[in-house]
Amino acid sequence: MIRGMNWDYFPIGTNYAYSLWTQPDDVIKAALDREMSLLKVMGVNVIRQYSGVPPRWVMYIYEQYGIWTVLNHSLGRYGTTIGGVFNAQTDYSDPRVRRALTNEVLALVDEFRGTPGLLMWLPGNENNYGLTWKSAATENLPAGERDAAKAAFLYSLVGEVARAIKTRDTAHPVAFANGDLQYLDIIARAAKGLDVFGTNVYRSTA
Numbered sequence: 001m002i003r004g005m006n007w008d009y010f011p012i013g014t015n016y017a018y019s020l021w022t023q024p025d026d027v028i029k030a031a032l033d034r035e036m037s038l039l040k041v042m043g044v045n046v047i048r049q050y051s052g053v054p055p056r057w058v059m060y061i062y063e064q065y066g067i068w069t070v071l072n073h074s075l076g077r078y079g080t081t082i083g084g085v086f087n088a089q090t091d092y093s094d095p096r097v098r099r100a101l102t103n104e105v106l107a108l109v110d111e112f113r114g115t116p117g118l119l120m121w122l123p124g125n126e127n128n129y130g131l132t133w134k135s136a137a138t139e140n141l142p143a144g145e146r147d148a149a150k151a152a153f154l155y156s157l158v159g160e161v162a163r164a165i166k167t168r169d170t171a172h173p174v175a176f177a178n179g180d181l182q183y184l185d186i187i188a189r190a191a192k193g194l195d196v197f198g199t200n201v202y203r204s205t206a
Contacts, residue, residue, distance in 0.1 A: 177199070
């Protein structure tokens with residue numbers, strides 16, 4: 001049974017630019033010992049971490065506290081850098097973008113292959129909430145078809161990445177976290193190769 005939660009570390013007064021993993025080892029260890037001790041008492045046995053954490057700290061968390069890591073690469077959710085140029089809106093129809101993101105994920109797989117404590121791969125997170133890019137492949141379509149076409153480009157990449165991961169690593173499942181229940185028909189058709197499908201659902205009865 002997975003009893004998991006999303007985990008990251010930002011000291012009070014810092015923001016998204018802060019990285020625990022660039023701090024001295026004694027600072028990292030002190031932060032992990034405090035945080036993981038609390039999570040263990042809560043009964044947590046799996047955390048989702050974003051790419052950037054070095055393999056040795058994934059192993060440390062597992063060996064010291066028995067907590068596994070689901071490793072999450074954003075797959076362009078918050079922008080993509082191509083040829084040294086950052087684009088805030090990821091165009092999933094662009095072959096250069098697709099190739100660059102796939103290569104980033106595969107480099108991560110190569111880096112973490114055989115790391116104790118790695119539970120599964122998670123390429124992407126609510127990427128369907130970021131389908132705001134424009135391209136020649138979609139802009140001439142009616143609005144409804146345009147959204148579906150953009151989604152098809154996204155989820156076909158998810159499937160390609162999942163299958164590419166499995167050419168390098170057959171020991172760990174590949175998951176995807178979708179934003180709610182959008183595009184389930186397209187996901188079923190285009191994202192072949194996923195082992196775990198999850199949804200992040202934000203709803204209220206209010």
